[in-house]
Amino acid sequence: MPKLLTASATETQSPLCQFTQPTQNESEGQQVPVAELKARCDRYYHYLAALQPPQENTMLRAANFTVASILEMLQESPQSNFIRVYYGIKENGEHELFMAPITADGTPDTSEEAVYADDCCACPPMSNCSNDEFLSTL
Structure with missing residues (x-):
């Protein structure tokens, strides 16, 4: 388990x-149990599907970050002890997540050397996460 x-x-x-x-x-x-984690994802899916109009195919259900981008972010901000994940919408309307290192005062590192990490692809489209059992619909 x-x-x-x-x-x-x-x-x-x-x-x-x-x-x-x-x-x-x-x-x-x-x-x-994996079933408990899947249940968390299912509850979010059902919440999105119940919205009017339904949002289950619009709102992010998961995002992928490359290990290399996370490692670079951590290496460039060794004084940060937290990573915060932000949900945003780009100018073209695409939903996206990005990560930022968080400083000791609880704010994002905005120094000139700071490195943030964008997700590399999100679900939906579900083809980005087609084999993910957490995101499979009931």
Whole structure:
């Protein structure tokens, strides 16, 4: 069974990210059935399908990032302890995700040296993720 790293549920832990003290953001590995992760994706799909007009073929359900782009982003921002994923819409109307390194004050690194990572392809179109069991419809 896969392991999911998730925020620890300790009473002393704040529900907010601790940007200045990243070691306070404890994670614990929990065994997670693949079916539970798929159920998360299914709930989002059903939510999008229920919108009027339905959005299941318009809104992003997943995105792909190259390992090389993530590694470059991390190497160029070694002082960042977080990565934030942003959802946006390009001028041509395409939905897209991108990642940014986050500084100790909880804001994106906007220095001249900062590197962000765009997704390389998204789902939909489902042909980009045709074999993904998390995204298969019921």
